Amino acid sequence: MTTEWHGVAAEDVDEVPDEAGVRLRRRSRALLGSLLRPYRNRIVLASALLIVQNVSGLAGPYLVSVGIDAGIPPLVDDRNASVLIAVVVALVASTAIEYASRRVYLAISARVTNGVLFDLRRRAFAHLQRLSPAFHERYTSGRVISRLTSDVDALSDMLDGSLDDLIMQTLNLVVIGGLLLVLDWRLGLLTMLSFPLLGLLIAWFRRRSGPAYRRTRETVALVIVHLVETLGGVRAVQAFRREPRNDEIFDGLASDLAAADRRVMRLMAVFAPGIFGVGTATTAVVLAAGGWLAVQGDLQVGVLAAILLYVRRFFDPMQQLSVFYNSLQAATAALEKISGVLEEQSDVAPPTTPTPLPARAGRGRSLELRGVRFGYADERTVLPSLDLTIPAGQTVALLGATGAGKTTVARLLARFYDPTAGSVRLDGVDLREVDDDALRASVVTVTQENFLFGGTVADNISFGRPGASRSEVIDAAAHIGAEPMIRALPLGFDTPVGQRGSRLSAGQRQLVAFARAVLADPDVLILDEATSSLDIPSERAVQRALETLLADRTAVIIAHRLSTVEIADRVLVMENGVIVEDGHPADLLSVGGRYAELQELASR
Structure with a gap:
């Protein structure tokens, strides 16, 4: 279905067929891969720093458990504080390592992000210049501006702050899961019972948010198209008293954009509280079971404190996944749009093996x-x-x-x-x-x-x-x-x-x-x-x-x-x-x- 507004084609992009959606995702992943490839060494180094940061940060709860169970009793019995002091020194050292690795990671990731966005803008601009007039006649200037501004900004938002959240959360999932099993396999298995619920919730959100974010990117582009056309032809608009009609068109486009945003917000209103609810319920169950085991003498208090800290450390960042998926889906939809432009072929393609013109003989050329x-x-x-x-x-x-x-x-x-x-x-x-x-x-x-x-x-x-x-x-x-x-x-x-x-x-x-x-x-x-x-x-x-x-x-x-x-x-x-x-x-x-x-x- 296509609605014509002031020469702007508003495509019905609420739903994308599965086969087309797979092709769009494959194309956008290929584009992102080509952009990241020149920075693979820096990305490897940044990933290593994230691992160091993750391990250093996760050492905290374990050191707290050691301090409680092995450091406090000697201090109470014979005033021997050596163990507790060693734990405190180790905790300070792990915090310093976490801070240093985080700082270097941010510096490297900033250079990678800036380089990727620069390459993308340069590639898109150069490609748009090479495309024939036929393309620019059917692809409005407002859409071109949208590709190079709001769509690139969506990718920037993901690379700037959300990508490391995904990596850190993945590391947390693996490392904390292993630590919970090591500290107490019973409470570790109890915590992992929440994983299927989290997986179902994430899968549900991914499946429904993709079309919603594509619709948002399209409606943003339509608003920009209308603004460019209206302001570019403002003399004609004022000469023919077109302002009321243009206001009406803009209200319709803005309403569509608001509706698309509301759809995303409704999904977020289910996803983010769902993550929080699963985390809170899991923490409560682990606290109850761990408390009962501690009362029975089957679990040390320090171990229980470490487990609760790890569970909290796992589920608190999980709530940030809603923000990450927000950025991820917006960036994915934006990459699909940009990759579509870069896939366009000029109607007047340059020759693969050019034939040189003969030397000019006399006046002009025939x-x-x-x-x-x-x-x-x-x-x-x-x-x-x-x-x-x-x-x-x-x-x-x-x-x-x-x-x-x-x-x-x-x-x-x-x-x-x-x-x-x-x-x-x-x-x-x-x-x-x-x-x-x-x-x-x-x-x-x-x-x-x-x-x-x-x-x-x-x-x-x-x-x-x-x-x-x-x-x-x-x-x-x-x-x-x-x-x-x-x-x-x-x-x-x-x-x-x-x-x-x-x-x-x-x-x-x-x-x-x-x-x-x-x-x-x-x-x-x-x-x-x-x-x-x-x-x-x-x-x-x-x-x-x-x-x-x-x-x-x-x-x-x-x-x-x-x-x-x-x-x-x-x-x-x-x-x-x-x-x-x-x-x-x-x-x-x-x-x-x-x-x-x-x-x-x-x-x-």
């Missing part, structure tokens, strides 16, 4: 589409079968109504998508065989919505070629006619552009994007409605600069403004993914047809 068919997911076919050849150095203009397939052609030429059939070639080499770095260096796209990053104008221009000098940045801006505009800004090239370039006008942002493309100096330049945000004077200035810029490279220009087409060597008119006219602008005007009709409409 482009070719051979029998290309393409359609976006769950949509009709946009390009049924397209054949197109663009010789090196030619400037081609693509015209047509909205939905004709122009932008799709541009995306295929830049390899943001791969065709479902046929091939797209650069200098005769299939783009699927070209190394990504070589392709991005050869083909650059400038769109209507070019993204500006936080930083200065100069920073955003140099994005086209990292490491470019300041003079090269200024030359690129001058080449496109943007230098006067930039010099007029408050700090010139050092003017901060704001979030997504919010401090610049649409036209100014577009000129910065053009300068960025000029600095990149590609073999092929694709302009997808790149001048639509410019005013007429700026557009004319850019067109004059483009005549020089495009002289030694291949260019594909997509535009609704026919004035932009004036610099083209060739015009292609598209309808429903098919080229219906192809020729020089003057030739197409002379014969009439769709291009002539478009010119006539533009002149009215």
Whole structure:
């Protein structure tokens, strides 16, 4: 079941089929194992320190029993305190060892935790950058943020404080069980009668808490998605008075999150008191039985005191298992989500054995589409079968109504998508065989919505070629006619552009994007409605600069403004993914047809 909220798919994840759940757990364990593997030596050392800490801590009750049974009678009879003093010294020493091992363990575990989280964030971020635009179009930015923030934080909570509780409790289970049997096998067996009850309670909680925590992680992600979309489009929200509806949607998402949290809390309300109840009942039974044995003379008082201390020491931490399972289930659900993202494969996977592009000979590089068919997911076919050849150095203009397939052609030429059939070639080499770095260096796209990053104008221009000098940045801006505009800004090239370039006008942002493309100096330049945000004077200035810029490279220009087409060597008119006219602008005007009709409409 899927509910649509403001473009957000809320999946019904309350229950996961057994087979799918096994696959999710296997995948998340594999991810955690790969993250921990580089730190295995430190983990072994930390585990050894935990054992030392555990043994030192568990020595306390035994030393207390020795002090009571072997140290106090000599002190009372002949005032000989040597045994008691030795016990006290041993108790102090064990406490000091416990403290020192705990301190070193915490330092090592902190380094391991920080390293694991750093590796996970870096791996997830790098993988997300490599995934194709198709993935980011279907996987909202809010979900991505959730994976890298709240999900990673859930794993951090487990690694920071809960994992050592599990290890310590496991050690307690083994060591205390053995000590109880050594001290008095009757009371030891009596204590162990509680183990099946604890096992059943833990198994019940694990079985029901898994789906509950998965639901919690999903609802958290949906809240973040809604926040990102609402605040990212706050101008549209306010312009169309969307606030009441968005409040309603947020209330629904927040209610779902609260319901998911309540479900977890109800489980915890059974589990934690259950552990406490079993522990209290076991302690009471052991006290009663041990007291009766002591009265009969079958058990020393010191031994009984040690047994009670061990039982208490066993069940008190057991109550912390509720906290551990809380962190464990949250971290498991988070790992399942993160591992799912890392398992995603790019729709435009890099070649295993790249084919190098031939050396550039002359002007630009040739482009070719051979029998290309393409359609976006769950949509009709946009390009049924397209054949197109663009010789090196030619400037081609693509015209047509909205939905004709122009932008799709541009995306295929830049390899943001791969065709479902046929091939797209650069200098005769299939783009699927070209190394990504070589392709991005050869083909650059400038769109209507070019993204500006936080930083200065100069920073955003140099994005086209990292490491470019300041003079090269200024030359690129001058080449496109943007230098006067930039010099007029408050700090010139050092003017901060704001979030997504919010401090610049649409036209100014577009000129910065053009300068960025000029600095990149590609073999092929694709302009997808790149001048639509410019005013007429700026557009004319850019067109004059483009005549020089495009002289030694291949260019594909997509535009609704026919004035932009004036610099083209060739015009292609598209309808429903098919080229219906192809020729020089003057030739197409002379014969009439769709291009002539478009010119006539533009002149009215």
